[in-house]
Amino acid sequence: MAEGRLVIGTKMYSSWSLRGWLAVQLARLEVEEVVIPLAGGSTRAIQDATPAGLVPYLEHRGARVWESLSILEYCAEIEPRLWPSDPVQRAAARSMAAEMHAGFRALRTAMPMSILNRFPGRNRTPEVLADIARIEAIWREALLGSGGPFLFGSRFGAADAMFAPVVFRFLTWEPELQAMSRDYVAAMRAHPLMQRWHDEAAAEPAEWRLAKYEQVPGA
Numbered sequence: 001m002a003e004g005r006l007v008i009g010t011k012m013y014s015s016w017s018l019r020g021w022l023a024v025q026l027a028r029l030e031v032e033e034v035v036i037p038l039a040g041g042s043t044r045a046i047q048d049a050t051p052a053g054l055v056p057y058l059e060h061r062g063a064r065v066w067e068s069l070s071i072l073e074y075c076a077e078i079e080p081r082l083w084p085s086d087p088v089q090r091a092a093a094r095s096m097a098a099e100m101h102a103g104f105r106a107l108r109t110a111m112p113m114s115i116l117n118r119f120p121g122r123n124r125t126p127e128v129l130a131d132i133a134r135i136e137a138i139w140r141e142a143l144l145g146s147g148g149p150f151l152f153g154s155r156f157g158a159a160d161a162m163f164a165p166v167v168f169r170f171l172t173w174e175p176e177l178q179a180m181s182r183d184y185v186a187a188m189r190a191h192p193l194m195q196r197w198h199d200e201a202a203a204e205p206a207e208w209r210l211a212k213y214e215q216v217p218g219a
């Protein structure tokens with residue numbers, strides 16, 4: 001029986017929802033999944049269903065958890081292996097997750113998650129390329145330290161969950177990436193939870209598609 005619910009947005013586009021959903025899956029919480037279609041702006045349905053008017057939002061055993069990073073931390077209390085066991089590595093993983101949560105605005109704005117689309121070569125502004133360079137640098141440091149294939153070793157963890165939408169963005173927008181980043185993107189994409197999210201996004205009703213994320217930018 002469900003012990004709560006996870007409220008998320010359209011899987012095709014809702015990058016923050018993907019982060020919360022991955023954490024909930026990795027911690028194996030038994031919650032009902034409530035998907036509210038995004039409308040490209042604030043919606044009454046999401047405002048009514050969540051404290052901050054944003055998805056993801058988790059209710060579990062009496063806890064009310066909003067903000068994707070808080071959901072990750074809540075899930076890590078139940079499944080501590082979401083973070084590396086080594087304190088030095090754990091500090092790095094938390095810093096990367098926090099940097100993703102707070103930053104990379106140029107990339108997030110110019111290269112939205114739109115899972116089934118392919119827009120190679122588009123929107124490579126200097127600000128976006130700077131974000132991508134920083135992401136590649138921190139991925140590289142983590143992967144070299146852990147040996148991969150995930151950021152902190154063999155287990156898909158919280159830091160990977162935070163960067164999962166970046167993986168889908170890179171597959172859509174196809175920026176030029178270093179070989180190590182390409183290998184990481186491939187390892188992430190092959191993970192069963194990423195495959196499941198992709199397939200469930202592809203199965204969403206056609207009427208949930210939003211023109212702003214479906215059109216080739218600038219066309």
Ligand SMILES: N[C@@H](CCC(=O)N[C@@H](CS)C(=O)NCC(=O)O)C(=O)O
Nearest residue numbers: 014016041042043046054055067068
């Ligand atoms: N800082 C929040 C950001 C959440 C967010 O911006 N979610 C978007 C969808 S990806 C949203 O709910 N937008 C309101 C709407 O579309 O009605 C988090 O980390 O959870």
